[in-house]
Amino acid sequence: MKESLPGAWGLGVLRGGLELKQFFRQRDQVVFAFAFPVVFLVLFASIFSGTVEGTDVAVSQLYVAAMLGAGIMATSFQSLGISIAVERDERQLRRLISTPMPPAAYFLGKVWLVLVTGVLEAAVLLLVGVGMFGLKLPTDFLTWLTFGWIFLLGATGCALLGIAISSVPRSGRSAGSVVILPFLVLQFISGVYIPASELPDWMLNIGALFPLKWMCQGFRGVFLPESAAVLEQAGSWEFGRIALVLGAWCIGGLLLCLLTFRWKNRRDG
Numbered sequence: 001m002k003e004s005l006p007g008a009w010g011l012g013v014l015r016g017g018l019e020l021k022q023f024f025r026q027r028d029q030v031v032f033a034f035a036f037p038v039v040f041l042v043l044f045a046s047i048f049s050g051t052v053e054g055t056d057v058a059v060s061q062l063y064v065a066a067m068l069g070a071g072i073m074a075t076s077f078q079s080l081g082i083s084i085a086v087e088r089d090e091r092q093l094r095r096l097i098s099t100p101m102p103p104a105a106y107f108l109g110k111v112w113l114v115l116v117t118g119v120l121e122a123a124v125l126l127l128v129g130v131g132m133f134g135l136k137l138p139t140d141f142l143t144w145l146t147f148g149w150i151f152l153l154g155a156t157g158c159a160l161l162g163i164a165i166s167s168v169p170r171s172g173r174s175a176g177s178v179v180i181l182p183f184l185v186l187q188f189i190s191g192v193y194i195p196a197s198e199l200p201d202w203m204l205n206i207g208a209l210f211p212l213k214w215m216c217q218g219f220r221g222v223f224l225p226e227s228a229a230v231l232e233q234a235g236s237w238e239f240g241r242i243a244l245v246l247g248a249w250c251i252g253g254l255l256l257c258l259l260t261f262r263w264k265n266r267r268d269g
Helices: 008-025 027-047 059-089 092-097 103-133 141-165 175-189 201-207 211-223 226-231 239-260
Strands: none
Touching: 008 027, 008 103, 027 059, 027 103, 059 092, 059 103, 059 141, 059 175, 059 211, 092 103, 103 141, 141 175, 141 211, 141 239, 175 201, 175 211, 201 211, 211 226, 211 239
C-alpha cells in the first residue's frame, strides 16, 4: 500500500527547520541580523541620555521599546522581502513549485523562520535593555499577554508585507535597495529613532498607516510606566486601536500576497 505524503502543515514544519538551518549556517548574516538593532540601540540610548522632558522616563528605555518593533520588522519584512526576491531570481521558487510540495508549506516554513528569529531578536534586545539601561520587565501575566499578541500580530503583518514587496524588485541584486529604503524611512517617522512626541503630526499620521508605528507604541505601553503615555500622539497607549490596525494589516497583507506574489522572475515569463 502506497504511503501518503505529509500534509501542508507537516511539510511546513520540515520546511521551517530547513529555513532555520540555512539561516544559522550563514554566520555573517546571523551576526548582522541580530547585532544591527542592538548596535543602534546602544548608540542612540547612549547619545541621548537622561530623562524625557516632563516625565521620569529614561530616554534609553524609550529606545529599547521602540527598537523592539524595529527588530521584529527587520526579521520579518526586511528579511523575507530580500530573501524571497533572491530565491526567485535564482529560480529556486520555480524549482519548488514544480515539486509535489504544497505551496502553503513554503510559506509556513517562512513563518517559522520569522517567529523563531523574531523571538530571539526580542530576547537579545530585552537582555541589553535590562542589563545596560535598567529596563524593568513586567511582572504580571496580562502585560506579557499583551506583549504576545502585539508580537504575533506585528510579526505576521510585517511578514506578509515582506512577502508582498518581494515581487517589486526586478532582480535579487536590487532587492536590498527596494526593501531597506522604505523600512529606513518608516523607522524615522514611526518613533523608532526620534521620539513620537518630537515628530510633527503630519509625519506621525503617515507612519500610522503602517504597522511599525503601532508595534513601537504597543511595546512602549508594555515596558514603560503609565506616566509615559503622555508622550504618545493621542496621550494614551490605545491598545484597542493597535489590535485593530495590526489585525487589518494581517488581512490586507494576505490579500496583497495573493494578488502580487509570483513564483517566476519577470524575465522568465
